Amino acid sequence: MASLMKRSVAELIGTFILVFFGAGAAAVTLMIAHGSETPNPFNVGIGALGGLGDWLAIGLAFGIAIAAVIYALGRVSGAHINPAVTIALWAAGMFPAREVVPYIVAQLVGAALASFSFAACAGMDAVTIGGLGATTPFPGITFSQAVLVEAIGTFLLMLAIMGVAVDKRAPPGFAGLVIGLTVAGVITTTGNIAGSSLNPARTFGPYLGDMVLGGTNLWGFFPIYVIGPIVGAVVAALLYRWVTAD
Amino acid sequence: MKCYVCAQQGKTTEAAGICIVCGMGLCTDHMVRSDVDLWEGGYPFPAQKMKKALPRILCPECHAALKE
Numbered sequence: 001m002a003s004l005m006k007r008s009v010a011e012l013i014g015t016f017i018l019v020f021f022g023a024g025a026a027a028v029t030l031m032i033a034h035g036s037e038t039p040n041p042f043n044v045g046i047g048a049l050g051g052l053g054d055w056l057a058i059g060l061a062f063g064i065a066i067a068a069v070i071y072a073l074g075r076v077s078g079a080h081i082n083p084a085v086t087i088a089l090w091a092a093g094m095f096p097a098r099e100v101v102p103y104i105v106a107q108l109v110g111a112a113l114a115s116f117s118f119a120a121c122a123g124m125d126a127v128t129i130g131g132l133g134a135t136t137p138f139p140g141i142t143f144s145q146a147v148l149v150e151a152i153g154t155f156l157l158m159l160a161i162m163g164v165a166v167d168k169r170a171p172p173g174f175a176g177l178v179i180g181l182t183v184a185g186v187i188t189t190t191g192n193i194a195g196s197s198l199n200p201a202r203t204f205g206p207y208l209g210d211m212v213l214g215g216t217n218l219w220g221f222f223p224i225y226v227i228g229p230i231v232g233a234v235v236a237a238l239l240y241r242w243v244t245a246d
Numbered sequence: 247m248k249c250y251v252c253a254q255q256g257k258t259t260e261a262a263g264i265c266i267v268c269g270m271g272l273c274t275d276h277m278v279r280s281d282v283d284l285w286e287g288g289y290p291f292p293a294q295k296m297k298k299a300l301p302r303i304l305c306p307e308c309h310a311a312l313k314e
Contacts, residue, residue: 001287001294074289089290165289175289 015110025061027130059187067180111205135195150228158236
């Protein structure tokens with residue numbers, strides 16, 4: 001097995017790719033739609049180009065990035081690229097406690113580097129208009145509704161990970177494809193409710209980038225994207241173990 | 247079954263095994279025992295080399311190809 005340092009670097013790179021291409025797609029969508037009339041207050045710009053089609057495109061950007069990372073780095077670090085997944089695997093007794101913090105630190109650093117890199121590539125409009133693809137609850141969505149939808153979305157993601165990858169009875173080779181498409185599907189359905197982060201690191205990077213680069217300070221929403229994904233992932237991992245136990 | 251390599255050399259020797267790759271019958275002089283490393287894990291766990299390797303019986307040709 002690769003050393004913890006090498007595995008942490010792999011997690012950093014994987015999360016960088018996820019946030020650069022996934023959150024970057026959300027930022028670009030807002031930048032393209034900037035100035036167009038939105039049909040209702042629930043539409044903040046994503047959806048202005050083609051309703052759920054925008055969310056499908058953003059979801060596929062995430063899904064394809066996730067699939068690439070799983071196939072490229074899955075053997076090295078496990079390619080969690082998500083603190084909620086790391087914590088859920090630890091909670092289910094399948095990941096060592098001493099490696100949880102290094103993995104999460106690497107994921108957060110990778111996400112932050114991705115947001116700063118995206119701003120460097122796309123310019124300040126990516127911060128002021130695109131918000132670096134940060135997730136927030138949409139108008140009319142309460143804190144508890146946002147936590148609930150993030151928990152349910154991450155529940156499905158973790159359930160897919162358990163069934164397609166962790167379970168030894170699963171057919172090999174499909175994990176990246178299925179998990180990428182699962183994320184794309186979840187984002188398509190729930191993106192316009194609370195942004196469909198499903199991942200504390202994915203929200204951390206854009207929030208930090210927005211704050212440092214002069215965008216909107218969104219940290220008040222951050223607990224949504226910590227509590228929801230972690231609760232959803234842990235419940236899914238424990239429930240899967242229980243329903244499949246002999 | 248006879249050893250294929252010996253047969254090519256005009257000798258008749260009983261085979262004691264077969265190559266796992268090409269199925270060629272082999273006597274003990276011509277069979278090569280090779281240990282193939284096994285890896286366990288992969289997404290979402292890091293892959294790690296298993297303590298024991300998998301022993302394989304190969305003919306000289308397949309062994310040479312495996313080592314390339």
